[in-house]
Amino acid sequence: MTGGGRVDLDGGGTLVAAAGAPGEAPRAGARVLVAVPPAAVTLHAAHPPAGSPRNVWRGTVTGVELLTDRVRVAVDGAPPALADITPAALAELRLAPGGEVWLSTKATETVAYADPARLGGDQRE
Numbered sequence: 001m002t003g004g005g006r007v008d009l010d011g012g013g014t015l016v017a018a019a020g021a022p023g024e025a026p027r028a029g030a031r032v033l034v035a036v037p038p039a040a041v042t043l044h045a046a047h048p049p050a051g052s053p054r055n056v057w058r059g060t061v062t063g064v065e066l067l068t069d070r071v072r073v074a075v076d077g078a079p080p081a082l083a084d085i086t087p088a089a090l091a092e093l094r095l096a097p098g099g100e101v102w103l104s105t106k107a108t109e110t111v112a113y114a115d116p117a118r119l120g121g122d123q124r125e
Helices: 087-093
Strands: 006-008 014-016 032-035 042-044 055-067 070-077 081-085 100-105 111-114
Touching: 042 081, 042 087, 070 087, 070 100, 081 087
Parallel strands: none
Antiparallel strands: 006 014, 032 111, 042 100, 055 070, 055 100, 070 081
16 A cells, blocks of 8 residues: 555555554555445446546446345456445446446545554565
């Protein structure tokens, strides 16, 4: 993780993340784990216009699952993600497995934590 919150992901892609809770915040250059809740991921039919979200990437829908009051959409991309949307949004976006979609999330909802496998040892990449 860089001092500016940029995280280069092992599987490809880059995210801008906020540091975890005090005492869990990784130092610059440390290997980290990144968490993004499915409710924090927004899906778009086309590249979203410039705005607040610092993280924007493209992916392919791999699954759609109805969960009582919402729909969980699995997306393969760099990084892969899960997104929770409403049934109305699913219909409006016409999402189905194999379809392309754009994802976005704010840096404040993308949290980096020190990798517990590296705690107590060398935290450099």
